[in-house]
Amino acid sequence: MSRMLLLAQGDAAPNAGPPANPLLQMAPMLAMFVVLFYLIVLRPQQREQQQRRDMLSGLKKNDKVVTIGGIIGTIVEFSGDGSRVTLKVDDGTRIKFTRSSLQGPYDEKSESENSGNS
Numbered sequence: 001m002s003r004m005l006l007l008a009q010g011d012a013a014p015n016a017g018p019p020a021n022p023l024l025q026m027a028p029m030l031a032m033f034v035v036l037f038y039l040i041v042l043r044p045q046q047r048e049q050q051q052r053r054d055m056l057s058g059l060k061k062n063d064k065v066v067t068i069g070g071i072i073g074t075i076v077e078f079s080g081d082g083s084r085v086t087l088k089v090d091d092g093t094r095i096k097f098t099r100s101s102l103q104g105p106y107d108e109k110s111e112s113e114n115s116g117n118s
Helices: 002-008 022-057 108-117
Strands: 064-067 072-078 084-090 093-098 102-105
Touching: 022 102, 064 084
Parallel strands: none
Antiparallel strands: 064 072, 064 102, 072 084, 084 093
């Protein structure tokens, strides 16, 4: 009987050593999440910022633009360093804005289509 007990308690499997570090096991999954975050969130945001910078740098005198606040005007002049823009809103009315406060070129065609729908 004691022989049976000893046989039953024999080595079932060789000892594999100390358990692996859980951080090392999570590293590939964490790396995948970082890559996905970059591809889904950061890269498109960088692309949009670059398009906006290109659009703002492409503005020139006499372009009709709309500000973020909805003011529509024509570019009359740029400051020396190009960071500020003076818009002619109406006859005798000129307002200075920072270039970053411009939303973009004003498209009269799309505005008339939008007002016709309401």
